[in-house]
Amino acid sequence: MSKLCLSTYLNVLKIYENPQFSGLNKILNALINSICITPETIPDYEVSKIKAGKKNIARHVMDQILANIAAPSYLDNSKRELYHLLNPSKLTDIAKVLAVIIQDDPDIKEDCRIDYVGNTKKNELININSYEFDLIAGIFLYVLKCTDNVHTEEFASEINEEFCNRAIEKYDTTYQSLSKESISLGTLWHSDIPSQAKKFCRTYESSIELLPLCQIANIINPDRSHANEMYSTYCDCSEGLRNQIMSDHNIPIIQVDDKYDLYNLLGNFVNDIEKYKLASENKTYAFTQYVPRSLDYKEKTPNSINPPIFPVMPSRILPNITASFLSQSVNDYLYYKDKGGKLPVPFDWMWENLDLATCFEEELIFWLNLFIVSSCYDIQAQNKTEPKDFIDIPNIEYAKTIEDLHFLALLLLYDTYLNK
Numbered sequence: 001m002s003k004l005c006l007s008t009y010l011n012v013l014k015i016y017e018n019p020q021f022s023g024l025n026k027i028l029n030a031l032i033n034s035i036c037i038t039p040e041t042i043p044d045y046e047v048s049k050i051k052a053g054k055k056n057i058a059r060h061v062m063d064q065i066l067a068n069i070a071a072p073s074y075l076d077n078s079k080r081e082l083y084h085l086l087n088p089s090k091l092t093d094i095a096k097v098l099a100v101i102i103q104d105d106p107d108i109k110e111d112c113r114i115d116y117v118g119n120t121k122k123n124e125l126i127n128i129n130s131y132e133f134d135l136i137a138g139i140f141l142y143v144l145k146c147t148d149n150v151h152t153e154e155f156a157s158e159i160n161e162e163f164c165n166r167a168i169e170k171y172d173t174t175y176q177s178l179s180k181e182s183i184s185l186g187t188l189w190h191s192d193i194p195s196q197a198k199k200f201c202r203t204y205e206s207s208i209e210l211l212p213l214c215q216i217a218n219i220i221n222p223d224r225s226h227a228n229e230m231y232s233t234y235c236d237c238s239e240g241l242r243n244q245i246m247s248d249h250n251i252p253i254i255q256v257d258d259k260y261d262l263y264n265l266l267g268n269f270v271n272d273i274e275k276y277k278l279a280s281e282n283k284t285y286a287f288t289q290y291v292p293r294s295l296d297y298k299e300k301t302p303n304s305i306n307p308p309i310f311p312v313m314p315s316r317i318l319p320n321i322t323a324s325f326l327s328q329s330v331n332d333y334l335y336y337k338d339k340g341g342k343l344p345v346p347f348d349w350m351w352e353n354l355d356l357a358t359c360f361e362e363e364l365i366f367w368l369n370l371f372i373v374s375s376c377y378d379i380q381a382q383n384k385t386e387p388k389d390f391i392d393i394p395n396i397e398y399a400k401t402i403e404d405l406h407f408l409a410l411l412l413l414y415d416t417y418l419n420k
Contacts, residue, residue, distance in 0.1 A: 002107045004098075004114070006149040007053035009140065011159035012097050014051070016090040024051055027085050031140055032057070034077035036064045053152030062144075069141055070257040075117055078137045093168055095132040098139055099125040100167040113223045116141035119238060197244040200237070204230040209398040212251050212391060213407040218242065220259045220295070220410065227299040227403045252389035254414060263292050265413040269372060272379045276334060279347030286356070290365050291372070291409070297362040298403035305405065306370070306396050310350075311343055326350075326374035334378055347371060366402055369409040376412040387419040 014024045025047045032040050040061050042050070049055035056062070068074075086094070102114055102122055110123040117138030201208060207230045217231035226232045234242060246253060256262060270284045310329035313336055314322050326346070333343045350356060350371065356364050373396055380386070393412060399405045 002147050003105045003152075003155045004101050004108065004139075004143060005053065005147045005152045005155060006057070006143050007051055007152045007156035008101060008159050009098070009143050010051050011156055012094060012101075012164065013086065013136075015159070015161055015164055016087050016094050018085055018087050027082065030081035030085055031078065032061065032065065034074055034081045034137075035068050035071065035141075036061070037068055038064060040064065050149060051156065053149060053154075053156035056149045057144075065144055069116070069145060074141070075134060075137055078140075079133065082137070083133065091132040091136065093164070095135050096171040097164045097167040098136065100171050102139075111223070111225075114142045115139055116145070119222075119236075121236070193238075193241050193244045196241055197248050200233065200241075200245055201248065204233070209394050210404060210407075211245070211249055212394060213404065213411060214242075215246065215251075215254045216262070216407040216410050216414075219254065219256060219262065220407070227401045231403075231407075250392075252391060256414070256418065261418070262410045262414060265410075265417045266291055268417045269376075269379070269413060272383070273347065273375065276379070276382055277337065277345060278330065278333070278375060279345065283347060283351050283356075286364065287368055287372070290361065291368050291406070293361070294365050294369060294402055294406035297365060298401060298406075300362050300366070300402045301400060302366050302402070302405075305399050306374075310346070313341055313343060326370060327377070330375045330378050334382065346375070362402070366405065369402065369405045370396075372409040373405065373412055376416045380416050383416075385416075385420065387415050389419055391415055391419065 010024060010028060013027050017024075017027060025042070025044050028047055028050065029040070029042055032042065042057065042061065046055060046058070050057065057065070102108055103125060108114065108122050110121070112122050113119055114122055114125075115135050115138030117134050120135060120138065201211075204211075207228060210228065210230070214231055214234035217226055217228075218235045222235045226235075234245070237245070243253060266288045270287050273279045274281050274284055306325055308324050310323060310326045312322060312324040312328050313332045329343070329349075330346050332341070333346050335341070336343060350367055354363075354367060356367060391411070393415065394408060396405075396408065399408055
């Protein structure tokens with residue numbers, strides 16, 4: 001059980017509250033309502049139990065919090081609602097105490113993102129800078145999303161003024177001395193964003209064609225390692241640096257709240273491939289059931305990322321060519337199905353000829369992602385929709401792993417259904 005939990009977090013803030021606006025109930029409700037769209041009020045008796053480590057926030061309140069936790073307005077709201085409730089001269093002390101609690105917590109991994117505003121990781125906390133309030137607000141989001149407050153009475157009881165003084169002394173004598181010897185990646189890269197964006201692109205020049213997929217990696221899996229090192233490094237960057245990297249290559253910023261916004265698009269995709277008869281309805285369940293599990297096989301490298309084995313209509317120029325890439329097969333099927341063409345239903349052909357009902361799961365997941373990548377452009381054409389922002393979608397030939405292919409599939413789903 002993590003020592004960093006809602007009870008310890010609130011007890012630290014209570015010690016450093018603004019004496020003119022005292023009251024932990026005010027502090028907690030200010031934090032909650034910095035996130036929630038519909039105002040919520042946690043009653044005093046519940047606040048007392050939460051502070052003591054005996055209770056979580058009520059389920060209906062947490063539902064609204066989790067639905068809005070990625071809202072970009074959170075930081076501005078928290079500055080308006082919370083800032084005046086804390087002692088402004090003690091923000092650095094609050095940040096130091098929280099940093100020591102996090103650093104001493106073995107349940108929190110070194111590369112864990114513990115700040116959902118500035119994307120600070122545990123191993124970067126030796127460099128608290130002038131953005132103490134942003135860090136405090138960002139840690140609150142981590143606490144809500146990633147920790148359990150029940151049965152944390154022992155941790156809560158430890159937090160008093162003496163504990164905080166010892167923590168500040170420990171930070172000043174231990175972690176700050178480390179920071180003089182070693183500048184964290186996040187601090188270094190924040191110092192000169194334009195030049196560091198160029199350095200990033202030079203470092204990963206061999207993978208630069210996949211650069212648009214970095215945004216997908218940061219949405220889907222920001223806190224874990226990736227098969228492609230470029231994705232992991234991009235996720236480590238500050239938001240300002242990530243935006244600069246994309247801006248330098250004229251790549252628009254993807255506007256979604258979290259990964260579920262992307263995975264929910266699988267439902268739209270299934271509806272369309274059924275509508276345009278690209279698959280039989282009794283087989284399309286595979287997309288929503290298996291595609292979200294793609295990263296379980298992120299490092300797998302298919303023998304061929306885009307094999308030319310799918311049935312196509314022979315042309316006058318190439319009358320003997322009856323097989324090609326899946327994208328051509330889908331395109332030919334849609335073009336000729338009302339013109340007397342005799343091509344099989346694309347996904348049904350795959351299901352039967354590639355044994356998708358009985359193959360290994362990693363193989364099924366590969367073919368499902370390939371089908372998404374190979375059919376989204378034709379679905380856009382059938383729907384007569386054009387993306388609002390031009391995204392230079394990477395060519396499938398640059399994908400090397402299932403991770404690359406999966407991120408490419410999600411980018412195309414975004415381009416097809418949300419980029420309007």
